[in-house]
Amino acid sequence: MSELPATAAGIAAGVRAGQVSARAVVDAHLATIDATEGEVHAFNLVLADEARAAADVIDQRVAAGEDPGPLAGVPVALKDNLCTRGLPTTCSSRILEGWRPPYDATVVARLAATGAVAIGKTNLDEFAMGSSTENSAFGPTRNPRDTDRVPGGSSGGSAAAVAAGFAPVSLGSDTGGSIRQPAALCGVVGVKPTYGLVSRYGLVAFASSLDQIGPFSTTVADAALLLDAIGGHDPRDSTSIDRPYQPVGPVLDQGVAGLRVGLVTELMGDGIAPDVAARVREAAEALAAAGAEIVEVSVPAVTYGLSAYYLIAPAEASSNLARYDGVRYGLRVDAPTTAEMNAATRTAGFGDEVKRRIMLGTYALSAGYYDAYYGKALKVRTLIVRDFDAAYEQADLLLSPTSPTTAFRFGDKTDDPLAMYLNDVCTIPSNLAGHPAMSVPYGPGADGMPVGVQLLAPALGEPTMFRAAAVLEAAAPSLEELAR
Amino acid sequence: MPERLTRDDVAHVAHLARLSLSDTELDTYTDQLGAVLDHAADVAALDLADVAPTAHPLPLANVLRDDVVDACVDRDEVLGQAPSVEDGRFRVPAILGEEP
Numbered sequence: 001m002s003e004l005p006a007t008a009a010g011i012a013a014g015v016r017a018g019q020v021s022a023r024a025v026v027d028a029h030l031a032t033i034d035a036t037e038g039e040v041h042a043f044n045l046v047l048a049d050e051a052r053a054a055a056d057v058i059d060q061r062v063a064a065g066e067d068p069g070p071l072a073g074v075p076v077a078l079k080d081n082l083c084t085r086g087l088p089t090t091c092s093s094r095i096l097e098g099w100r101p102p103y104d105a106t107v108v109a110r111l112a113a114t115g116a117v118a119i120g121k122t123n124l125d126e127f128a129m130g131s132s133t134e135n136s137a138f139g140p141t142r143n144p145r146d147t148d149r150v151p152g153g154s155s156g157g158s159a160a161a162v163a164a165g166f167a168p169v170s171l172g173s174d175t176g177g178s179i180r181q182p183a184a185l186c187g188v189v190g191v192k193p194t195y196g197l198v199s200r201y202g203l204v205a206f207a208s209s210l211d212q213i214g215p216f217s218t219t220v221a222d223a224a225l226l227l228d229a230i231g232g233h234d235p236r237d238s239t240s241i242d243r244p245y246q247p248v249g250p251v252l253d254q255g256v257a258g259l260r261v262g263l264v265t266e267l268m269g270d271g272i273a274p275d276v277a278a279r280v281r282e283a284a285e286a287l288a289a290a291g292a293e294i295v296e297v298s299v300p301a302v303t304y305g306l307s308a309y310y311l312i313a314p315a316e317a318s319s320n321l322a323r324y325d326g327v328r329y330g331l332r333v334d335a336p337t338t339a340e341m342n343a344a345t346r347t348a349g350f351g352d353e354v355k356r357r358i359m360l361g362t363y364a365l366s367a368g369y370y371d372a373y374y375g376k377a378l379k380v381r382t383l384i385v386r387d388f389d390a391a392y393e394q395a396d397l398l399l400s401p402t403s404p405t406t407a408f409r410f411g412d413k414t415d416d417p418l419a420m421y422l423n424d425v426c427t428i429p430s431n432l433a434g435h436p437a438m439s440v441p442y443g444p445g446a447d448g449m450p451v452g453v454q455l456l457a458p459a460l461g462e463p464t465m466f467r468a469a470a471v472l473e474a475a476a477p478s479l480e481e482l483a484r
Numbered sequence: 485m486p487e488r489l490t491r492d493d494v495a496h497v498a499h500l501a502r503l504s505l506s507d508t509e510l511d512t513y514t515d516q517l518g519a520v521l522d523h524a525a526d527v528a529a530l531d532l533a534d535v536a537p538t539a540h541p542l543p544l545a546n547v548l549r550d551d552v553v554d555a556c557v558d559r560d561e562v563l564g565q566a567p568s569v570e571d572g573r574f575r576v577p578a579i580l581g582e583e584p
Contacts (some may be wrong), residue, residue, distance in 0.1 A: 102561040195541045209540045238547040239540075307524040318501060325502070327574050332567035338576045339502070347504040355503055359494065360517055362501045372528050373521075378537030380527055385538060418519045434541020459541075 004028050008074045008168040008222040012115070015073035018062050022055035022073030026117055029075045032165045033120070041141050042161040043120040044080045044090055051075065054117045068115035071229055076111055077161040077170035080121035081128055082213070083202035084108055091204050092136035093126045095349025096330045105202025106237065107171060107213050107230045114229045119167050122157030126351045127321065128178055128206045130154050131423045134414055135353040142410075143186055145449060149407040152182030155216070159186040162216045169226050170216045175206050176309050177402075177427025179214045180439040184402035184452025187441045187479045189223045189469070190216050192427075194459050195434035196241040198227075199234030207316035208239075210309075210431040220440065220469045224249045227462070241460075248466040256471050257291030259464065262395030264456075265298045267426050273405045275446040280401050283442050283453040286475035287399070287468060297391045297398065301383040305429040308384070310421055311364045311377035312432070317354075318361030324349065356417060381432045388433050392458045397468055400426050402439040402452035426454060436462050440469050443477030450479055489518045 004025055005011045014020030030048050037043060058068045078084065081091045083101035090096045108118065125135040133141040133156025141156040143149040144164035151160040155172025159182035162170050172179040174192035183190025191214040198213045205211060215226035224247075232245035263284055268277055284294045326332035326345030333344035350358070364373040391398060403423060413420040430437040436459070439452035453472065457465040491514045498505045498513075505513065559572070568575040 099565060102557045102565070235547075235549065239542055239544065241542070304527055304530070307527040310520055311524055311527070326567060327576055328562075329565040330567075334577070336577060338579045341577050343502045343504050346502050350503070355505075356513060356516060358501045358503065359497045359513060360520060362497045363489070363493065363517065363521075366497065366500070373524065375537060376527050376530060376532060377524075378539055379532040379535040380530070381538040382535050383532075385541075417516050418523055421520065421523075432541075 006168065007219050008071065008217065008225055009219070011074050011168060012070060012072045012225070015058065015062060016067055020073070022058040022117065023052065025073050026051045026055040026075055026119065029119060029165070029167060036144070036164055037166065039142060039147050040144050040160050040164050041139060042077070042122055042157045042164060042166055044092060044123050044138055044157070045088055045121040047087070047118055047120050051117050051119045058115055058117065070114050070225065071111060072115035074116045074169060075119040075167045076116045077120050077122050077158055077167040078108060078118055079124055079155050079158045079170070079172045081124060081173060081204040082108055082171060083204070084118065084121065087121070089121065089204070091127045092124045092138055093349065093351065093354070094137045094331060095324045095345070099330045101202070103202060106199035106234045108202065110230050116229070120161070122155070122161050122170060124157055125154035126354050127204070127317070128154040128173055128175055129317070129353050129357055131177070131181060131420050132413065133157060133182070134410065135351055137351055140410065143407050145187060146407065149409055149449065150185065152185035152403070152407065154178040156182045158216050159183050159188055159190065162186070162188045162218060168218065169222050171213055172216055173203055173211055173213050174431065175210045176313060176431050177424045179216065180427050180437060180452065180454060181403050181424065183216055183439040184450065185407040187450030188216050188218055189220055189438065189440055190214065191223050191227060191438040192430065192436060193227060193231065193462060194241070194436045196239050197231050197436070197460070197462070199237040199240050201234055201236040205320040207313040208320065209316060210313060220466060220473045221249070221252060223438070224252055224466055246460070246463055248462050251463045251467055252470045254467045255290060256287055256468050259292045259397060259468065260295055260395045261287050261292045261468065262295050262297030262391055262398045264302065264398050264400045265296055266300065266302050267400040271404050271422070271425065272401055273445070276401045276403070276405060276451050279442045279445065279451040280399060280453050283472055284399055287471060289475070290471045292468070295395055297394050299387045299391050299398070299429070301380065301387040302429045304380045305384055305432055306421065306425050308377040308380035309424070309428040309432060310360070311373050312381065314357040314361030315364050315374050316361070318358045318365065321354065321358055353417070384429055384432050388429070388435065388458070396464055397461070398456040400454045400456065402426060402454040406445040406447055406449035406451060430456050435459055436465055438465060438469055440472045441476060441479055442472060444479060489514060489521055
């Protein structure tokens with residue numbers, strides 16, 4: 001791999017110029033997968049033959065004088081809740097085993113149209129529910145930086161695939177932090193765009209008002225390249241924002257001079273590990289050194305965000321997952337009547353965490369409890385939006401930890417769902433508000449594992465957020481000292 | 485502030501959600517869901533009478549397209565994914581005579 005470019009930007013530039021063959025890039029990544037995928041288990045499916053064939057087409061187009069596009073020859077790993085026509089899409093659930101969607105997700109089609117090469121479908125917490133990728137029906141993914149530790153979740157496979165060098169970039173989905181938290185724990189860049197900026201068509205729904213697709217990468221520039229390829233209006237998604245897309249690639253080098261960056265008081269105290277908080281303060285100092293003004297801001301409602309999220313997300317999930325009934329696709333467990341078949345199929349097909357959330361959501365929506373739980377949670381969502389609006393009058397961007405701790409060990413939180421849920425406290429508020437946020441690696445923590453710092457911006461604030469991310473990337477302490 | 489979740493509540497919710505739980509699972513879920521709902525008590529206890537709910541981050545409006553024939557997913561490809569099909573339709577077990 002040494003002679004080939006390591007970043008997506010480098011690969012695409014080399015392939016478009018005819019200096020690097022897409023086939024060689026794909027072969028090199030497949031060789032890396034062959035060598036260490038057995039330890040990491042980032043993939044549910046490696047698309048070796050398909051990726052080689054797609055790379056050959058790219059090379060033929062370059063040879064014919066065509067430009068295959070801004071992601072020419074770049075291998076991309078796709079979270080296995082993104083629909084890929086004719087290729088298995090499992091959501092890491094038994095209930096969808098064997099299902100081959102009859103259409104591509106919009107993001108999958110857009111990546112293919114820009115020359116990217118799908119190299120595999122990545123493992124996840126079943127239906128994207130979890131914070132450690134331990135809830136997959138096909139076994140956990142391991143953190144490539146220490147295989148005794150979790151990669152985070154739910155897009156743990158996509159984060160691990162990039163951290164392990166299986167692909168320079170990948171896509172995940174983020175409902176309550178499922179891109180940013182595994183990015184932090186694996187030491188890569190992860191972006192949750194503004195709700196509606198990226199089409200959700202073909203993303204298997206978990207909680208429709210919170211889900212958003214976004215990129216993983218090793219560099220901020222690669223994340224920008226990928227976001228600019230997938231962002232923009234899609235008539236197939238009625239919640240897609242119908243206005244011209246503002247690319248982030250062109251503004252990366254504009255710096256942060258004159259920007260006001262707010263440190264979120266509520267996310268710097270209790271519950272945040274001291275080594276993680278220390279890295280966030282260092283990141284704030286780096287932004288200050290680059291000309292930003294650092295202010296302390298209070299967003300009081302974030303403390304209620306977690307409770308509101310764990311009522312709203314399961315409520316939407318219980319509704320979305322009602323479609324898995326054994327009738328139209330996936331698993332069916334036979335029984336004498338349809339109702340019994342429905343129950344037998346769902347009981348056999350869903351794992352514990354999915355059942356837990358379906359029941360939590362059904363309860364929160366049920367007669368007698370709707371007002372006390374779901375109704376209240378929606379009002380708390382209003383408070384969070386209001387508090388963010390007030391914060392963004394004092395600051396252009398906000399800064400916080402991405403995850404309260406570095407990667408934890410397998411099994412540490414599996415028997416205590418509440419402890420697992422508390423891990424999402426820093427990431428959840430921006431999903432509830434629909435705002436963009438991203439995690440940037442910022443050196444190792446006390447245990448040598450990566451720490452991620454989170455940048456938050458108001459809706460459609462991606463250009464400003466990426467400018468700050470580029471400054472943080474340049475200032476970040478190296479992760480190289482970490483043991484592989 | 486609602487009362488604490490009971491084992492009967494969990495059994496009822498499981499029925500509504502079309503999930504069959506063993507006695508052991510019922511006990512486990514009653515404890516675990518109870519713990520999550522106890523944590524949510526801070527939300528349930530808030531006085532939010534004057535706050536409007538936010539169900540969605542975007543102002544939603546119906547999106548309509550012109551009523552013209554367009555490409556759509558292939559019918560046979562869709563039916564080909566079903567566990568059981570008959571005469572171009574999804575086939576299910578008997579539905580008459582079931583309990584509601």
